[in-house]
Structures are given as C-alpha cells and as structure tokens.
Amino acid sequence: MEQPYRTRAVLVPLDPSPTQVQLLRSYCGASRKAFNWTVATVKANLETRADERDAGVPESELTTSISWTPYSMTPLWNSVKDEVAPWHRDVTTHAFRSGVTNASIALKNFDEARKGVRRGGPIGFPKFKDRHSKQSITFTELKRLGNWFSDDSRHVRLILPRFATDPRIVRRRDQLQWLHTTESLRRLKSKVTSGEWSVQSLTISFAGGRWQASFSVRQSVECASKAVQLRGTVVGVDLGVAYLATLSVPIPGLSDANGHVSNPRHLDGELERLAKLNRQLSRCVKGSKNRAKLIRRRQRLYGRITRTRDLYLHRLTTTLAGSFETVVLEDLRVTTMVKKSKDTTTHRLSRSILDAGFFELRRQLTYKTDDRGHRVIVVGSFYPSSKMCSHCGVTRAKLALSDRNFECSDCGVSLDRDVNAARNIHREGLRLLGNEASTVAGHQPETLNADSRERETEPLR
Numbered sequence: 054m055e056q057p058y059r060t061r062a063v064l065v066p067l068d069p070s071p072t073q074v075q076l077l078r079s080y081c082g083a084s085r086k087a088f089n090w091t092v093a094t095v096k097a098n099l100e101t102r103a104d105e106r107d108a109g110v111p112e113s114e115l116t117t118s119i120s121w122t123p124y125s126m127t128p129l130w131n132s133v134k135d136e137v138a139p140w141h142r143d144v145t146t147h148a149f150r151s152g153v154t155n156a157s158i159a160l161k162n163f164d165e166a167r168k169g170v171r172r173g174g175p176i177g178f179p180k181f182k183d184r185h186s187k188q189s190i191t192f193t194e195l196k197r198l199g200n201w202f203s204d205d206s207r208h209v210r211l212i213l214p215r216f217a218t219d220p221r222i223v224r225r226r227d228q229l230q231w232l233h234t235t236e237s238l239r240r241l242k243s244k245v246t247s248g249e250w251s252v253q254s255l256t257i258s259f260a261g262g263r264w265q266a267s268f269s270v271r272q273s274v275e276c277a278s279k280a281v282q283l284r285g286t287v288v289g290v291d292l293g294v295a296y297l298a299t300l301s302v303p304i305p306g307l308s309d310a311n312g313h314v315s316n317p318r319h320l321d322g323e324l325e326r327l328a329k330l331n332r333q334l335s336r337c338v339k340g341s342k343n344r345a346k347l348i349r350r351r352q353r354l355y356g357r358i359t360r361t362r363d364l365y366l367h368r369l370t371t372t373l374a375g376s377f378e379t380v381v382l383e384d385l386r387v388t389t390m391v392k393k394s395k396d397t398t399t400h401r402l403s404r405s406i407l408d409a410g411f412f413e414l415r416r417q418l419t420y421k422t423d424d425r426g427h428r429v430i431v432v433g434s435f436y437p438s439s440k441m442c443s444h445c446g447v448t449r450a451k452l453a454l455s456d457r458n459f460e461c462s463d464c465g466v467s468l469d470r471d472v473n474a475a476r477n478i479h480r481e482g483l484r485l486l487g488n489e490a491s492t493v494a495g496h497q498p499e500t501l502n503a504d505s506r507e508r509e510t511e512p513l514r
C-alpha cells in the first residue's frame with residue numbers, strides 16, 4: 054500500500070541561555086505535573102468504580118467514568134490548575150497541554166493493549182514521572198502559532214507564557230523568545246516555506262547531555278525517494294561488534310571487498326573514555342558535586358556516540374534501501390553470546406550500543422524501504438546464522454566469539470565469521486521469499502580448501 058505522506062524528525066541542537074534553560078526546565082516540570090495529574094485522576098476514577106463494584110453498587114449508579122481523550126481532560130485540567138499548579142501563569146499553557154496529551158496517549162495505548170486491539174506486547178498502566186524522567190515538552194497546533202524560525206535561520210522560537218507574573222520573564226521577553234541553534238536551519242526553513250514540508254509538532258527535550266529541538270515534519274513521498282541504481286534483489290546484513298555491519302553483497306564505497314562496513318572512526322576511543330568515566334563514577338561519593346559533574350560529562354559523551362552512530366546508520370540504510378529490493382536482517386540476539394569472563398567493560402558498552410543500533414537500523418530501513426517500494430525481512434533470532442556453514446549448510450555446535458574465522462569441518466570452507474553470518478542471513482531471506490533456488494552473483498565463498506575445481510563452470514565451446 055502506498056502512503057502519500059511520510060513523517061520524519063529533523064533534529065536541531067540548541068544552545069539556550071541560562072535563563073532560557075531555567076524556563077525550559079520549568080516547562081518540562083509543568084508538562085510532567087500535568088502528565089502525573091492526568092494519570093492520577095484516571096487511576097482514582099478507575100479505583101473508585103472498582104471499589105463501588107466490589108461493594109455491590111449497581112452498574113447504573115457507579116461514579117461516571119472519565120473519558121481519557123485530551124479533549125475532555127484538558128478542560129478538566131483547566132478547572133483545577135489554580136489549585137494544583139498555582140504558578141501556572143509563569144509557564145506556557147502548551148506545557149500543560151503537552152503533559153495531558155502524552156498521558157492520554159499512554160492511557161489509550163494501555164487500554165488498547167489490554168483489549169487486544171493493539172499490535173505488540175502488553176503495556177502496563179502509565180507510570181508516574183519523577184524529576185529523573187526524560188525532560189521534554191511537545192508543542193502541537195503549530196500553524197496557529199505562526200513563525201518558528203528567525204530571519205537569520207539560527208534561532209527557534211520559544212513560546213513564552215502570555216500572562217507571566219515572574220519579573221524575570223516579563224522584563225526580558227525579547228531576549229528569551231528566540232533559542233539559539235548550533236546548526237543552521239536554512240534547509241528546514243526553505244523546505245517549510247516552499248510548502249514541500251509541513252511541521253506537525255515540535256518537541257524540545259534534554260537528551261544526550263544537551264537541549265535539542267525535534268521538528269516532526271510531513272513530506273510527500275515523491276519528494277522523499279531518490280533514484281539509486283539497483284544493485285541486486287536481496288542483501289543480508291549482519292550487525293556486529295567489530296564492524297558496524299557486514300553485507301552479503303559488498304558495495305564499493307560503503308563496504309570493503311568482504312562486505313565489512315567499518316565502525317565510525319573515534320568510536321573505540323570514545324568507548325574507552327566512557328568506560329573510564331564509569332570507573333571514575335563508581336569511585337565517587339554519592340551526592341557529591343564531582344559525581345554530578347561526571348554524570349553530565351557521561352551524558353554528553355553518550356549522546357555524542359549515539360549521534361555519530363545514527364549518522365553512520367543513516368548512510369548505510371539509505372544505500373541499502375535504495376540498492377536492494379529486499380534487505381534481510383537478523384532479529385536481535387538476546388543471548389549470552391558474550392561470555393562473562395571475556396566481557397570487558399568496553400566490550401559490554403559496544404555491545405549495548407550495538408543492541409540499540411539494531412532498533413535504529415530497523416526503524417530507518419523500514420521507512421526508507423517503504424518509500425521506495427522495497428522491503429525488510431527480519432529473520433528470527435533462533436536462526437543459527439553464525440553457527441551454520443554458509444557453503445554446505447552444516448551446523449557447528451559452537452563458535453567462540455574470539456574466533457574471527459568460521460571453519461567448516463565438512464566442506465573445508467574458511468570464512469570470516471561475520472561474512473559467513475551475512476551470507477546465511479541472505480540465504481534465509483531468499484528462502485523466506487520463496488525462491489530458494491535462485492542464486493545471486495557474489496554469493497560464493499572466496500576461500501575453498503577442497504574440491505573447488507569441480508564447482509567451476511566449463512567454458513563454452
């Protein structure tokens with residue numbers, strides 16, 4: 054099925070002034086307050102009704118149930134906000150709307166999961182947020198609010214409370230209302246001005262040790278897909294620790310001749326720094342200033358690592374989605390593949406980043422292949438991709454993670470373990486597609502220790 058539109062996020066790093074940071078924190082706190090209030094109100098209502106039912110009150114005389122939609126919760130919030138949040142005038146109303154809406158969505162997801170009308174696993178009743186939860190606020194109904202970008206394309210507008218009483222806000226409105234960005238907004242601004250993209254919502258959050266703005270933009274699919282030369286029908290992708298990924302079909306410029314796509318440069322160094330920070334943190338006194346400082350530094354470092362990795366993943370997924378009709382991935386291996394004894398801190402860290410990378414890779418590939426009419430197949434995690442010989446299909450009992458090479462005792466093939474896995478994933482993808490018989494160019498092992506001559510095609514006479 055074709056979608057006429059697709060939504061994507063455009064991230065912009067922010068550089069707010071100290072007073073703006075205070076304001077943003079209070080916005081996020083206000084959003085949290087409204088979120089918790091909504092959840093608590095609905096919870097109390099549900100509990101009252103349950104108690105009444107237990108006491109034998111007939112169904113028709115129960116306390117009326119509350120509707121969870123933002124349309125009914127927002128007026129309810131407005132009627133109590135003087136009492137619950139007497140300081141509400143110093144915060145934009147959008148902060149409260151953001152909290153109420155998010156709570157409504159969480160409640161709806163819980164309800165639909167409970168009734169079994171929602172795909173995916175069970176979802177619990179929304180949990181209350183505390184000050185350690187992620188700080189964020191979402192602005193919706195953006196059209197009514199006018200322009201979001203400054204003339205110099207270097208600032209994002211910050212909505213200020215209209216009826217503020219706090220003198221710090223009242224006196225400095227002009228200084229407060231534009232958030233400086235560390236990257237130019239020119240491209241986003243021109244796309245929005247030309248009507249190619251339309252902004253659906255704006256989320257400002259503190260993530261990865263920095264404040265950032267995330268614009269949710271809608272674009273038509275024709276604008277989105279670029280023509281890329283098709284390289285083949287199927288490609289198998291194996292995600293690893295040593296390499297970002299290994300492809301069953303090498304792509305010049307993206308991977309080496311074996312199909313290895315290297316990790317972002319500096320990643321090893323940054324992981325080591327992260328491990329060192331973790332060691333320092335474990336020695337710190339809880340609640341000390343030094344510890345708080347190290348935690349902030351770790352947040353920033355973690356954010357930088359994630360962003361670098363995501364950038365690399367984008368380059369990889371754009372090429373894969375455009376170059377192949379079907380991209381085959383292996384489902385996340387939630388196994389104890391990594392033995393505890395060999396599990397160094399750096400290794401464990403790279404492993405956790407790899408696991409997070411899997412979801413990001415799958416997410417990116419799913420929407421990018423959708424745009425191009427291509428698709429993603431995910432092979433089940435039970436599939437023995439790293440234990441099986443990609444040449445003869447014999448399954449070996451065990452392969453230690455330290456073994457970089459896969460060696461088959463049956464056919465004598467010797468292959469890099471990731472290349473072997475990528476080829477198995479490729480083959481399994483073909484089988485799932487129902488055309489197991491078809492062979493693909495570049496799908497032969499390069500090292501054959503036995504009987505390789507027999508496999509060559511006779512020259513034409």
Ligand SMILES: [Zn+2]
Pocket residue numbers: 442443444445446447461462463464465466
């Ligand atoms: Zn074999």
